[in-house]
Amino acid sequence: MTQVRHFGIAGDGAEVREARLRSDDLEMSVIGWGAVIRDLRPRHGEMAGRPLVLGLNRLADYEAHSPYFGAIVGRVANRIAGGRAPLDGTTIALSRNLADGNHLHGGVRGFSHRTWRIEDAGPRSVTLSLLSPDCEEGYPGAVAVRARYRLDGPKVVTDITATCEAPTFVNLAQHSYFNLDGGGDARTHLLQIASGRVTATDTHLIPTGEIIAVAGTPHDFSEPRPLVRPGKPAARHDINYCLAGAPRAEPADAARLTGAKSGLTLRLLTTEPGLQLYDGAHVDVPVPGLDGERYPAHSGLCLEPQRWPDAPNHAHFPTIVLRPGETYRQRTEFHFSW
DSSP: OOEEEEEEEOTTSOEEEEEEEEOSSEEEEEETBTTEEEEEEESSSTTTTSOSBOOBSOHHHHHHHOSSTTEEEOSBOSEEGGGEEEETTEEEEOOOOSTTSOEETTSTTOGGGSBOEEEEEOSSEEEEEEEEOTTGGGOOSOEEEEEEEEEETTEEEEEEEEEESSSEEOBOEEEOEEOTTSSSOGGGSEEEESOSEEEEEOTTSOEEEEEEEOTTSTTOOSSOEESSOTTSOOOOOEEEEEOOSSOOSSOEEEEEEEOTTTOOEEEEEESOSEEEEEOOTTOOBSSOBGGGOOBOTTSSEEEEEESOTTGGGOTTSOOOEEOTTOOEEEEEEEEEEO
């Protein structure tokens, strides 16, 4: 049976609960704070009982130290230049939570730092909801969000929906850090991405508006290879791959990741038109994680399904405007095999 238990009291006084799910192949823990996938483990194979994601043990650790571990980030994932975005003839001013004056992952207290309500929990699924009020972090219009995580054998299926009361922006991303070897440098994993184009960025990781091909560059993952290539300088990976020109009706292949030691493979499918690859370069968590593991730089990597970053400031990017009467929808599937 599903276990739903008290996990902690957030800084704003809200109770955070944890749901534990199980299928024949996987065990997963989800907490209400940030709708975080806190733990995910296979039940058989070489990696049985070992975590596949980076997670923490206490709510206080998440609040103080988590670099978005396992969270749903938003109201808008990724960056918005200068925290300013045009909408229906008006410039929207958003919170600027980066030192360079840009807006990241919904601001100072985005969806990843809010307490979601566990609406329903069964043996293999959990549904969480959140109401984001009008003007939160500068965003116009109240937004109601619902996220459902479901275990289907060796798959984690994520469905996210959102509706609004006034025109606004919505772009959500599941932000788990994966390490399929149970520890060590995740850049040794073999990665393949179903796109040969990225949104070019400036030195602050803000898109320039140009979409460029990456064939033959360190960002070329058209064939499976490690992020760190033997005999070559390590490249920085924090960039959006262009999977499609608009959200798709059904999930399609986006990436394949394989542990260098374990051989365990993650196949990621999504409806989203973009996928952010982040190599975990800035991870440096001063408290123990799952099973007492320490998490230095590159201890996990992110494959974040999303719409393209800074979209409101680039008319040719897939839109992230949501209007009353419309429903934002995302389905992302994580298929594991061993």
